[in-house]
Amino acid sequence: MNATKAFAAQSSTSPLAPHDIPRREPQANDVQIDIMYCGVCHSDIHTARNEWGGTKYPCVPGHEIVGRVSAIGSNVTRFKVGDLAGIGCLVDSCRECDNCKQGLQQYCDNGIVGTYNGKTSDGTPHTFGGYSKQIVADESFVLHISDRLPLAGVAPLLCAGITTYSPLRHWKVGVGHKIGVLGLGGLGHMAVKLASSFGAEVTMISHSAHKEADAKRLGATHFLLSSDKGQMNKALKTFDFILNTVSAPHDYNTYLQLLKTNGTMICVGAPIEPAKIPSFSLIGQRRSLVGSLIGGIPETQEMLDYCAEKGITSDVEIIPIQQINEAYERMLKGDVKYRFVIDMQSL
C-alpha cells in the first residue's frame, strides 16, 4: 500500500475538516495526527486579525498541537499509528542550508514553512494550523510526546515552552545566575518554571503587585514591582540575565539598567515598534541585547523530553473551540493563567 493510498483510506471520507479548507494530500514521509489539544498563542490573534499583514484566508491558526497519530506514510520510520505526537510553529524548512543542517530550522536561510499561513508545495494554497481535527506533516517536523504528563498542559510547550527553553539553554542560564523574567503571561510563566528548574535564582519583574504570589508558586524566588522606584533603584545592576517576554511597547532601557556588567537581556517578545536603545546602556556596562526565536526540531524534542522528566507543563485553562473569540479578548486583557488550550473534542 503506498502512502497516498494509506492516507486516502482514512481521510477521503473524513467529516473532520471544514469543507472550505483544502486538505494537505499526504506524502510518503507524512504523519497524520488526530488533534487532541491546541494551545492559543498571541501569534494566532495577530494572524487571524491580519495585524502583521500578509494573512491568507481562510486562516486556521494554532501551532501548539498535541494529538495521536492516526496514519503514517510508507516511508515513515519514527512514528506508528497510536503514538502521541506534537507539532509546533513550523512544519518544514529548506533542510539544505547551514542552519537546517545544524537543526536550527527556525533560522532557515530560505524561510521556514509556518504551521499556519505558511507557503506550501503540496497543492494547498497555504498551511492550516491546529484549530482543527487533524493535521498532516512531514515526520521530520513532528515531535514525540510523552504519556507521562497531562496533554493539555503539554500543548503550549510547543511554542511558549521552546521559545523560553531555547534561549535559556543557548545562553547557559543556570546555577549561580540571577535572572529577571519580564512579563508574566504564557511565555513568562514558562520562563519562570524552566529557569528555576535549571537552578537559576529567578525574579519576576512586573508592574502588577497582585502577581507576586503566583510568580512565587511558579518558581520565582523574588518579586520586583517595576512601578516601585525604590525597589527598582535597589535592583540596578543586579541581574545576569533578563528574559524579556513582553510584546507590548515598553521602555527597554529601564530594564537594561537592571543588568550587571556583562549582563544580557534576551528578547523573545516582538513589539511592533523598534526598541530604542541608548548607546551607553549597552556600552557603559558591556551589556548585550539579544533575541531568540522558538527553537529547532532537535531542541524542541530535547525540551519536551526534559519537561516530561521534570514534570513541567504549562498552566492552562481548557476551552471548547466555541469560546475562541472570547478567549482572544481575555488574552488581550491578560486575563488567562497562563494559556488557553482548545479541547478539540469540542469541534
Place this chain on the structure above:
Amino acid sequence: MNATKAFAAQSSTSPLAPHDIPRREPQANDVQIDIMYCGVCHSDIHTARNEWGGTKYPCVPGHEIVGRVSAIGSNVTRFKVGDLAGIGCLVDSCRECDNCKQGLQQYCDNGIVGTYNGKTSDGTPHTFGGYSKQIVADESFVLHISDRLPLAGVAPLLCAGITTYSPLRHWKVGVGHKIGVLGLGGLGHMAVKLASSFGAEVTMISHSAHKEADAKRLGATHFLLSSDKGQMNKALKTFDFILNTVSAPHDYNTYLQLLKTNGTMICVGAPIEPAKIPSFSLIGQRRSLVGSLIGGIPETQEMLDYCAEKGITSDVEIIPIQQINEAYERMLKGDVKYRFVIDMQSL
C-alpha cells in the same frame, strides 16, 4: 624624603603648567610624567565644547598620553624616573567593587575618575588631561610603554586602541571569523589592524568608495560599499561580527541584517540618539547587539604589549598644539588619517 617633598623639588618652580590650571599635589603612590605626545579623540571635542553637558572649565582635554617619568612618589614600585609611561581614559576608580577587583575598572560601580573633567579628591577642582606638559597620577593607572615603537603612534592606542582591542578579545574574534568594521576613522582603522592581526577576515564597510585602497592597506581583505544596494544585498547574513565604530546617527538595522545567525554587532561608538532596533532583526536570527567601553588597566597593558610585539601603531598626523582648533574642525569633516597627535614640545 617623603613623596610630597620629592615632587615639590621638581614641580614648585615648574614653568610648564599654565598659571590658571590648578596642579595635582603629588601623593606617595603617584607618578609624574613629562608628556611627549597626546592623541586627539572625538571625546575631547565633545567635552571641550560641552556637547555632552557637564564640562567643568577650565578644561584640559587629552587621554591618549605618552611621555617619560620625571618623578615618582615614595611608595611607587612599578616605575622609575626615565621610564616611558602612558595614561589612557581613566586615572582612578573605587578599587573596591567587583569590577575594579577584576581589573575592569572602566565599569567601576562607583564611577571612574576620567583623565580629564573627572571628580577628584586631591584638592584640585577636577582632573586635567594630556594637552599639557605634565600629568601626575597614581601608578596603578599608569601603563608601561615599550621603546620599540614610534611613540606618537602609540599614544592613540591608549583610547582608540584599547576601545577596539577589548571587545575583539572579549568576544574572541579571530581565525575563522568574518568581521565587518563599520566606519574608517580613529577607532575603525585600529579595529582593522587589530582584527586582522588576530586572524579574522576583515571587511571594511563604508559609504566612501575612495577608502577602499586605504582599508586594504590597513589589513582589510574586502571592502563593502554600503551605498551600493547590490553589494549590500549580497552581503546579507555573511558576517559573524560587525564592529560598529560610528558615533554619528545611523541606521543600525541596515547593518544588523548583514550578520549571520548568532552574529554579534559590537558597538563602541556612542551616538546621542538611541538606536532603533526592530525586534525581528535580533530575534529572527538570534543576533546580539552589544556594547563595550575602552578597557581595564590590565587589559590596556596587555594591548600595549601586544602592539609592541606585533609592531602595531595608529596612523597619525602630528600637529603642534597651536593647530588644535583647526584639527578639531578637520576631525569633524573626517579629514584625518587617522588620528591627530599633539607633539607636546610645541607647548
